[in-house]
Amino acid sequence: MTMRSLERLLRPASIAVIGGGTWCENVVRECRKAGFVGALWPVHPNRPEIGGCPAWSALDDLPSAPDAVFVGVNRHATVDVVGALNRLGAGGAVCFASGFREASRELGDGADLQETLVRAAGDMPLLGPNCYGFLNALDGAALWPDQHGLTPVSRGVAIVSQSSNIALNLTMQARGLPLAYVLTVGNQAQTGLSAIAGALLDDDRVTAIGLHIEGLDDLSAFEAFAREARCRGKPVVALKVGRSEAARTAAISHTAALAGSAAGSDALFERLGIARVNSLPALLETLKLLHVSGPLAGADIVSMSCSGGEASLIADTAHGRRVAFPPLDAGQKEALAGALGPKVALANPLDYHTYIWGDVPAMSRCFSAMMQGPANLGIVILDIPRMDRCDPGAWLKVIDAVECARTTSGKPMAILSTLPEAMPETVAADLMSRGIVPLCGLDTAITAIEAAALLSKPVSSAHIRSPGPVDAPRLRSEQEAKAILGEHGLKIPASHAAASPQEAARMAQELGFPVVLKGTGLAHKSEAGAVALNLNSAFEVTAAALALPAPAFLVEEMVTGTLAELLIGIVPDPAHGYVLTLAAGGVLTELLQDSCSLILPVDATDIRRALAGLKIGRVLAGYRGSAPCDLEAIVAAVLAVQDIVLTAPVAEIEINPLLCGADFAVAADALLIMGEY
Structure with a gap:
């Protein structure tokens, strides 16, 4: 269903206020105080006036369909009123009532009632429910049930917040920042943050947009908004809070620990040319700078x-x-x-x-x-x-x-x-x-x-790939994972599986010494003590196999000449896209915390820039006279891992370590969780 434009709702010529409580009286008073010059129509079946303004007894009695409506009745009555407004052809409504999906745990019918509300709204724009609404200080429209600190302005910044209370607090700033709009989105039952922020781009009086985000409503819609904002020269700054479901549940690999929600959102915002800050004062100060000087x-x-x-x-x-x-x-x-x-x-x-x-x-x-x-x-x-x-x-x-x-x-x-x-x-x-x-x-x-x-840096024109569902994902064996990596062009060590210590010794002789012996079936072999390096004889292989805490083994050629170890990992984050993590690798990955995250897809230039920004980047380039690593081989390895994720049903992938030498980049270990391939 195509939703009606938000123009009438956000920049109304007529405002209706449904209900008779203190909240509704405040909407009427605030509109008058702000100098709203359009029609103001309180609606109540029994009261002659609300907030000092003559009241209408029913919606059907109004002279015309209102552009914007503040609905301040209880949650069940809200559904009926919204349905009537939709049939009447209203421009849009703010639903103040709570008790919908946000209260599903407390109220068993909350989620169902929200779905009923959305159906009742049809193609009429709906803010909320469970939100304060919005303030338009440019035109004096205050569909807002409380006090606020805004004064009339001729131009200024807009703030969109997922928290009504934070929005209220921001209106009280005394920093000289001209606030043109302050909007809250509540449950985002129908109209999300991306659509609301996108509608603000049409107002030439808005100089910059600030976002308080708890969770993105729709990744593709947010990307479209960000690209349009950049095209129109409207800088955007975001304060992102909370942790995504991906960050809470992904725990099997180092990658999941490094690429939490903050890393994913940081990478997403940088990818889209949105500045991220971590506090409300920083949000306001950045908006001031952007309002006066731009990027x-x-x-x-x-x-x-x-x-x-x-x-x-x-x-x-x-x-x-x-x-x-x-x-x-x-x-x-x-x-x-x-x-x-x-x-x-x-x-x-x-x-x-x-x-x-x-x-x-x-x-x-x-x-x-x-x-x-x-x-x-x-x-x-x-x-x-x-x-x-x-x-x-x-x-x-x-x-x-x-x-x-x-x-x-x-x-x-x-x-x-x-x-x-x-x-x-x-x-x-x-x-x-x-x-x-x-x-x-x-x-x-x-x-x-x-x-x-x-905000002045160039951004990629490639569209973000949203993660899709992975049916029946399972952890692949290391040998199987490496075989898949090899199919996509990643270099892997020669190896053989062995079911016993004696077979491991025979396989080692076939490969040639030195070799590496690994116990199979473990996600973190080093932590479990299931890796033996630099074995130089069949006797050493047999002894090591008997000591490893594993019933089966993988015998691999020993890669020599390694100058640096890297981690390459990708996890799908439904809120932000596929998050690629590049980091200093090996057993100290999480301790070193030398990592960066990017959003797929990436190209060779993105990868080189990211590697150069790591502390280990100086080692890759040749530190204190040591030989440089083969950067092009490393870039090719990262692109190969990306290719797997973008062409196969991957739930998680990690190469750790990627052994990097003067003329090679070899995947020494691989973790792969994927569906049928």
Whole structure:
């Protein structure tokens, strides 16, 4: 069924409010307070007015089908009202009532009632149930049953949240961020986060979109939204919480431990060009930066302050992060010396001292000189004194100098307070009106810069492959798994199965020494003590076999000349796609925690970039004079593993270790869970 457009619901010319409780009265009051100029129609069979607005006795009495409706009645009555609205041709409805699928454990009919609600809605857009609804501060529409902190704006960011309470809290921010929309999705019974966020792209007044996500509604729909947002130049930043079912249940391999929900969602967002943050303050700070300046071309910054302590603080905060302070060039130093005199040490971050404090022309020359270099963003650290107790006049002159430097350089500039309390909301709003980013808190500012720089990176045009069901999956033996790997082009050691120690010795002689002996039927052979390496005679093989905790064996050629060990693993994550994990391999994989995750499909360039980002990447490239590994062989191995997953019913696959040498990449061990092949 094709759903009607969300245009009428989100940008209504008429609003109906169904019900007579406090919640409904608040919707009427908030719409009036926000300056809604359209028709406002409370509906109640017995009350003459609601919230000071004349009430209509029935839906059928309304002058026309309303564009947006807040349904504030009990859960059973909600179903009947939604059905009537659908027949009437309403633009859409917000279902406030709870007691649907979210309460299935407590209420036995919750899931069934939600399905009935969706059928009643038909093709009419439905938000919720179990949600607060939305606020549109651009047009004064407040289908919202509680207080909120929004004020009318002409342009701003939009926030879509799966939690009504978090959305409510975000409306109370005092950081100067103009909020154009705040929307909640509740149970997403019919209309999910992806469709709602996608509808916001049609409003040119929306500058950026923030998402609070507990779980994605539909992977393909979310991908479509993300690609459309990027096409339209609307940056998206997400705060993802929770752990997926895949992360909770997958436990058989190292890959599952490394590629949990956070790794999968991080990889998905990076794949789609969405910035991820991990806190509400970081979400707000990133949205501020994106609202004023948009994505940054990079994460090179210059920092200026009149305190050596502040210069040290930002340098320490940024240490180990994905930002850089480019050194000053000769031209910058000459210009700075002219503005600051001979007593100031010239560096980035810069402590410009107090010699020019209060001198707007001199500060302007100083800040402009710093912006002459390659920096993508200029930061001036400034904590405004308490305006109720102090005179901030001299501090406000710094803002004038920053504005001059921003105009002169044509580059984005921010004023950063080390404490959120030292950036009054009135000052933040003034900065935004001048095109200056007001940032609060050193750590969250660095996070915002990292996020804004990430959004300028190119993204893959290949569509994400959603995992499908795997019927009757079973763990394949190592020998069977390696045979399948070999069919797809992966290099594997020569090997023979053996049912007894004596047979293992004979097989070893046929292969030639040295050999490796493994006990079969175990997922983690090393942990179980079921691997014997570098055996050089039939006697050693027999003795080792007798000592291994296994009834059967696999005898393999011993691969020599190994320079590094890697792990390649793929697990299907229904929420995020197939998650590919590349990591330092061997028995210390989980201890080293040197890994990265990508979403399939990947190409050779993606793989090379990911390997270079690992700590072990320096070993692969040749560390301290050692020979480099055969990178092309490693890339071919990863692509071979991907090929298996994309062409066969694989539930999980792991190569650990992939033995990497100067001219080879060989799968020494393999774990494969798959259906019939």
